[in-house]
Amino acid sequence: MKNFKTINILVCFAFLAIFSCADDFIDVASQDENSGDFFNSEEDYQKALIAAYDYLQATAQQNQIAEIASDNTLAGGESATDTPGIQEIDDMIHTSTNDQLRNIWKWMYTGVNRTNYIMEFQDKTDFANKTSVLAQTRFLRAFYYFELVKWFGDVPLVVDKRILYGEQFGLERTPKAQVYAQIEDDLNFAIENLPYTQSETGRVTKGAAQALLGKAYLYQDKFTESATVLEDLISKGPYDLVPTALAPLMWENEYENNIESVFEIQYSDVDGGSYDCFECLEGNYAVGFNGVRGYEGPVFDFGYSFNVPTQDVVDAFEDGDIRLDYSILDIKQWIIDNPTASYNEDAGYEQTGYYNRKYIARLGDQNRPDAALTNPNNFREIRFADVLLMAAEALNRGNISDERAKIYLNRVRNRATLGNITTSGNNLTNDIYKERRVEFVGEGLRFFDLVRTGRAAGTIPGFQSNKNELFPIPIEEIELSGNTWTQNPGYEN
Numbered sequence: 455m456k457n458f459k460t461i462n463i464l465v466c467f468a469f470l471a472i473f474s475c476a477d478d479f480i481d482v483a484s485q486d487e488n489s490g491d492f493f494n495s496e497e498d499y500q501k502a503l504i505a506a507y508d509y510l511q512a513t514a515q516q517n518q519i520a521e522i523a524s525d526n527t528l529a530g531g532e533s534a535t536d537t538p539g540i541q542e543i544d545d546m547i548h549t550s551t552n553d554q555l556r557n558i559w560k561w562m563y564t565g566v567n568r569t570n571y572i573m574e575f576q577d578k579t580d581f582a583n584k585t586s587v588l589a590q591t592r593f594l595r596a597f598y599y600f601e602l603v604k605w606f607g608d609v610p611l612v613v614d615k616r617i618l619y620g621e622q623f624g625l626e627r628t629p630k631a632q633v634y635a636q637i638e639d640d641l642n643f644a645i646e647n648l649p650y651t652q653s654e655t656g657r658v659t660k661g662a663a664q665a666l667l668g669k670a671y672l673y674q675d676k677f678t679e680s681a682t683v684l685e686d687l688i689s690k691g692p693y694d695l696v697p698t699a700l701a702p703l704m705w706e707n708e709y710e711n712n713i714e715s716v717f718e719i720q721y722s723d724v725d726g727g728s729y730d731c732f733e734c735l736e737g738n739y740a741v742g743f744n745g746v747r748g749y750e751g752p753v754f755d756f757g758y759s760f761n762v763p764t765q766d767v768v769d770a771f772e773d774g775d776i777r778l779d780y781s782i783l784d785i786k787q788w789i790i791d792n793p794t795a796s797y798n799e800d801a802g803y804e805q806t807g808y809y810n811r812k813y814i815a816r817l818g819d820q821n822r823p824d825a826a827l828t829n830p831n832n833f834r835e836i837r838f839a840d841v842l843l844m845a846a847e848a849l850n851r852g853n854i855s856d857e858r859a860k861i862y863l864n865r866v867r868n869r870a871t872l873g874n875i876t877t878s879g880n881n882l883t884n885d886i887y888k889e890r891r892v893e894f895v896g897e898g899l900r901f902f903d904l905v906r907t908g909r910a911a912g913t914i915p916g917f918q919s920n921k922n923e924l925f926p927i928p929i930e931e932i933e934l935s936g937n938t939w940t941q942n943p944g945y946e947n
Contacts, residue, residue, distance in 0.1 A: 493572075496581040502572045503587055506594050507657075509565035510719045512733040516558045516601065517833060517898035518740040518761050519543055521810075524900035525914045526891070528804040530762040532747075536803065540760070546916030549926060550945055556928035558605055561733050565598035566612070573614040589647035592640035593658045593666070599640075600670055603633045604902055607924045607942060611636060623936045627927075634674055641667040645683075650692050655711050661691045662717035665836045665844075672844055673906050677852025684845035688862070691716075693838040695869050702780035705812040707819065710832045717836040723819070723828045735827055738813075742826030745814040746785055747802045751795025754783075755815035755825055759801070763808040763895065771892050777870050781895050783811040810896040839866050839893055847886050856882055866893055918944065 492498050522529050522544045529544035531537060539554035548555065572591045576584075595613075602609045610617075611628035613636060644663035652659055664687040671680035687693075696704050696714045703709050711718055721738040732739060745757015763782050771778040786807050789795050799805075819829050842862040849859040856878045863886055864874045870893075875885045890903055904910040911919040921944025932939050 493575040493578045495579065496583060496587075499572065499579070499581070499584070499587050502568070503590060506565060506568040506572065506591060509561055509568065509598070509733070510594075511721060511735065511738075512557075512561040512565075513601070513719060513835075514721075514735070514738050514740045514833065515554065515732055516605070518743070519554055519558075520898035520901050521896060522761055523914070524904065525764065526767045526895055526900045527761045527763050527810070528806065530760045530802060530804050531758060532801070533803050537760075546914065546918065546922055550929040550932070550941065552926070552928070555605075555925050556930060557733070558601070558925075559928050559931060562598045562601045563617075564733075566595060566602075567616055569595035569598070570612060570614060571616050574616055576614070585647050589644045589663075590658050593644040593648070593663050596637040596640035596644070596663075596670075597666060599633055599637050600666065603630045603637075604673070605925050606927060609633060622934050625935065627939055631674075634670060637670050638667065641670065650690075656718070656720040658717065661687055661693060662836065664691070665716045665841050668841070668844055668848070669836070672848055673902075675851075677848045678854065681845055681848035681852060681854055684841055684848065685858075687716075687841055688845060693841070695838055695842075695865060698776070698869050698871060701776070701869060704780075705831070705834070706816065707831055714838045715834055716838055716841060719833040719835050721830050721832055723830040725828060728827070737828035738831050738833060739827055739829070740833075741813045741819075741829040741831045742815050744810045746783075746797045746809055747805075748798025749785075749795070750797070751789075752792055753817060755817050755819065757809075757814055758826065759803075759805060759809075761810055761896075762804060762806045763810060764806060765808075767891070767895055768808060770888070770895075772872060775870050775872055775892065777892055777895075779811075781811055781892075783809040783814065785809060812896045834897070839869075840899070842866055843886060843890050843893065847883070847890075850879075850882050850886060859886070863889060920944065 493502070519540060521527050522540060523546075529537075529541045531540070534541060537554075539548070539552045542548040542552060543554065569591045572587070573595070576588055599609070599611070608627040608630050610625040611633050612625070617625070641663045644658070645660055645667065648658065648660040648663060650660050664683050668680045668684035668687070671677075671683065692713075693716055694713050696709075696712055700709070704712065704714065722736045724736045726734055726736040728734070740761070742755075743758045743760045745755060745759070747757060747759035749756045768778070768782060768784075784807060785797060789797070813831065813833075815825060815829055815831075819825065819831065842865055846859040846862040849855045849862075859882060860875055863882075866889060867873070867875065875882065877885055887903070887907065887909070891900060894900065901910070901914070904913055905923050910917045910922065914922075921942075924942045926942050926945035927939060932941065
């Protein structure tokens with residue numbers, strides 16, 4: 455789907471003339487309240503929609519940080535002071551002045567504002583594909599709000615209008631239950647009005663909306679609702695697991711948007727952005743930053759040694775689980791098996807000898823000057839394996855059907871050449887949890903899985919109960935509210 459991404463880049467440059475940026479609260483739209491010079495044709499709506507898609511790419515940073523926040527990986531990098539905000543999150547000592555957390559807030563609200571710009575003028579001009587445009591827009595709004603509520607809890611909820619400069623002073627934090635209700639409403643609209651297959655790969659689909667809705671329900675412990683929508687997707691959707699023989703190739707560029715990909719964030723090797731503007735990047739920066747420091751040799755390219763897996767997550771794999779080899783790169787064993795390869799063993803911080811093999815740069819990924827900023831590897835945001843394991847969890851934890859739960863769980867295990875699970879009740883719950891950890895290592899799901907199931911304290915080093923379940927509201931945003939917002943518990947000082 456690189457064609458759609460290329461269009462995205464060109465349109466966003468044009469759209470910036472209409473939708474300007476400011477380093478306050480979120481991107482601030484034009485003061486032209488009537489939008490008289492825009493939204494006069496389908497082309498205008500499509501340009502605005504593509505601009506709304508654009509901030510999906512900014513999630514490369516938060517997906518990487520979410521993995522580092524868990525017990526799966528350490529921050530790594532060059533030294534203990536390399537990107538301090540990431541080091542702080544790894545050690546669970548982050549505060550409201552953390553730059554990376556403010557980025558997540560700003561970038562996700564930029565996405566929200568771009569979707570709301572479309573919805574504000576949804577009735578201005580009619581055209582044949584308008585329902586599809588609105589359905590895609592509402593999916594994107596749901597996605598951005600889901601990220602915000604997942605990271606920060608109660609957040610300001612604004613619907614169908616832009617947040618213009620000055621209006622932030624009157625906004626209050628909305629209870630997360632109301633935010634989730636809006637997410638559900640948006641996703642149900644998307645489900646009703648989107649097809650399972652789009653003519654342009656990369657545009658969101660009915661299946662993506664069902665999967666995200668099932669996940670949103672699961673995060674609220676709405677197990678019956680989650681199981682219903684996910685099982686409908688499993689039985690009617692066009693998705694399946696990549697077969698065992700091809701599973702090791704699933705994260706290679708030539709296997710992007712495969713049969714297992716329910717929702718995939720698109721990246722390209724086109725120049726754009728910089729180290730001072732990660733949200734402007736068209737490439738997946740995390741792929742380069744996860745790589746082996748000082749590496750030379752076959753298959754892989756160099757990297758900056760962030761996000762390094764721990765021995766604990768390596769030990770979580772069962773004997774004979776083929777996922778270990780294609781999920782985690784053991785660099786010392788790789789050097790033994792490939793004598794022409796080398797790396798700087800003494801460079802870097804917190805180096806464990808393990809790397810996130812799913813998302814590290816491959817040789818030939820791109821030919822641009824800065825490989826770290828222009829890696830074209832897509833992020834597999836929701837895979838069919840996640841749908842199966844979410845359905846299994848909802849069925850089991852909701853006391854709906856352990857038998858069906860085991861069918862979905864064992865589909866994932868059998869693909870990994872492992873035998874069937876035969877447990878039930880709480881033992882089955884724990885087996886599903888274990889499976890999620892090894893299936894999705896390196897994909898940024900572990901931290902939130904632990905938090906939403908109440909298992910983070912005592913599992914994540916440094917995690918404090920009644921505090922680290924949420925991240926702090928950035929101090930700048932509290933100040934922009936006129937200091938009327940209450941900080942999340944534990945971060946008041």
